Amino acid sequence: MPKRFAASAIASIAGLIALWNFSPTLRGQSAPLSGKASEAKWNQTPPDKSAYAGKKSAPPPRQDVSGIWDAWTEGGIEAKGALEHPALGANDRQDSVSGQPDERNILRPLPYTSAGLEALKANKPAVGIRAVPAALTNDPVDSCEPPGFPRTELFEFRVIELAQTKNQVLLLNQFYDNWRIIWTDGRDLPDASAPQRWNGYSVGKWVDDYTLVVQTSGLDERTWLDNAGRPHSGDLRVEERFHRVDYNTLELTVTINDPKMYTQPWLALNKFVLHRLPDDFDPEEFICSPSEVAEYNKAVGSPVAAPAPAK
Amino acid sequence: MTLILAISSLPLFAHHGNAAYDVSKTITVKGVVTEWFWANPHCLLKIDSKDEKGEIQHWVMEANNVPSMSKVGWTKSSFKPGDEVTVTMTPPKNGSPVGRIIAGGNNTIVLNGKPFRPVAGDNSADSESATKP
Numbered sequence: 001m002p003k004r005f006a007a008s009a010i011a012s013i014a015g016l017i018a019l020w021n022f023s024p025t026l027r028g029q030s031a032p033l034s035g036k037a038s039e040a041k042w043n044q045t046p047p048d049k050s051a052y053a054g055k056k057s058a059p060p061p062r063q064d065v066s067g068i069w070d071a072w073t074e075g076g077i078e079a080k081g082a083l084e085h086p087a088l089g090a091n092d093r094q095d096s097v098s099g100q101p102d103e104r105n106i107l108r109p110l111p112y113t114s115a116g117l118e119a120l121k122a123n124k125p126a127v128g129i130r131a132v133p134a135a136l137t138n139d140p141v142d143s144c145e146p147p148g149f150p151r152t153e154l155f156e157f158r159v160i161e162l163a164q165t166k167n168q169v170l171l172l173n174q175f176y177d178n179w180r181i182i183w184t185d186g187r188d189l190p191d192a193s194a195p196q197r198w199n200g201y202s203v204g205k206w207v208d209d210y211t212l213v214v215q216t217s218g219l220d221e222r223t224w225l226d227n228a229g230r231p232h233s234g235d236l237r238v239e240e241r242f243h244r245v246d247y248n249t250l251e252l253t254v255t256i257n258d259p260k261m262y263t264q265p266w267l268a269l270n271k272f273v274l275h276r277l278p279d280d281f282d283p284e285e286f287i288c289s290p291s292e293v294a295e296y297n298k299a300v301g302s303p304v305a306a307p308a309p310a311k
Numbered sequence: 312m313t314l315i316l317a318i319s320s321l322p323l324f325a326h327h328g329n330a331a332y333d334v335s336k337t338i339t340v341k342g343v344v345t346e347w348f349w350a351n352p353h354c355l356l357k358i359d360s361k362d363e364k365g366e367i368q369h370w371v372m373e374a375n376n377v378p379s380m381s382k383v384g385w386t387k388s389s390f391k392p393g394d395e396v397t398v399t400m401t402p403p404k405n406g407s408p409v410g411r412i413i414a415g416g417n418n419t420i421v422l423n424g425k426p427f428r429p430v431a432g433d434n435s436a437d438s439e440s441a442t443k444p
Contacts, residue, residue, distance in 0.1 A: 288324050
């Protein structure tokens with residue numbers, strides 16, 4: 001065996017031995033972890049808004065939206081509907097009005113077509129200006145039907161993780177343990193004959209080094225757009241613009257484009273800010289379990305909804 | 312004896328307003344915890360309380376969903392069967408033995424003789440460590 005080959009073989013073996021000794025993963029975690037990993041906590045909650053104030057950030061990385069992101073702090077719960085168009089009266093920010101037949105008096109009205117208005121009225125939310133008594137709501141999410149897309153960003157938008165592979169961006173959402181694959185391999189969206197999906201079909205591309213634009217179509221018509229029961233048809237196209245502002249900040253703009261239901265596109269989220277969370281942040285689980293819902297209904301739901309007993 | 316038929320139940324995963332509750336009133340219930348149900352859509356504290364006649368009434372206090380309660384410092388171990396509690400809550404309009412409290416609201420709970428004041432943020436993220444690439 002030539003001397004050089006022998007020397008490099010010995011060096012490689014020495015390297016592997018060193019790697020083995022110093023890598024707990026390779027040794028099957030037989031050594032205790034030390035430092036940051038052993039202090040990791042589970043079931044964490046994003047910090048208060050004040051924790052983000054005045055913090056300097058490193059510049060944004062190129063073509064990188066990856067990280068665990070806090071969508072909760074800047075208003076992601078969106079209980080009254082998509083953040084840019086809550087179903088609240090212009091003069092009623094305290095949400096004391098309910099039972100209205102339509103949304104004509106809301107702060108920022110939506111441009112419904114007549115089909116859109118009809119579809120809106122068929123959806124009976126328990127919040128906002130059109131709220132029906134809670135026992136009469138037909139919100140599919142209350143019986144654990146999938147919220148689908150874009151509702152997972154227009155309702156209970158709390159913690160998400162974005163991860164990038166060679167040809168995909170993966171979006172993992174705490175709400176309903178929902179995940180989406182955004183293909184970045186240059187493919188086109190499928191045509192209208194493709195079966196509808198709760199989360200649709202998504203393709204994305206970088207329009208510059210800091211902005212990822214995602215188009216989604218093929219969305220199941222059974223879902224509501226948001227918690228206020230805004231409707232959509234199978235023709236809905238959703239555009240998300242993820243803009244990496246700096247290392248710690250992502251801005252998300254969501255545009256709803258559905259000519260059957262709305263006379264023009266509208267913004268559901270407009271440069272909505274997500275703050276970066278630590279890489280070891282473990283969010284709580286937030287899933288709808290039919291058996292847990294049944295327990296809730298037995299203990300609270302049914303008793304509270306029953307007519308008052310005759311005196 | 313009257314038979315009360317529940318016409319439907321109160322669905323909850325999709326938030327709703329307070330329509331079934333009388334927000335102008337509060338009720339205070341004192342008793343013993345029989346179960347602390349830490350789950351979605353809402354966490355439930357079940358309490359057995361003796362009424363004026365000395366009979367046991369089964370009460371349920373409902374809070375919010377798990378992530379919202381965690382944010383204000385509640386946990387799966389905040390209560391256990393056998394704990395003595397006094398809770399002040401919002402009653403439903405129909406007088407059923409249920410009450411509601413809201414995460415972060417002005418709630419008065421006394422647990423085993425002491426005010427129940429969970430510390431918010433015990434398990435919140437440290438935003439410092441997010442700032443370094």
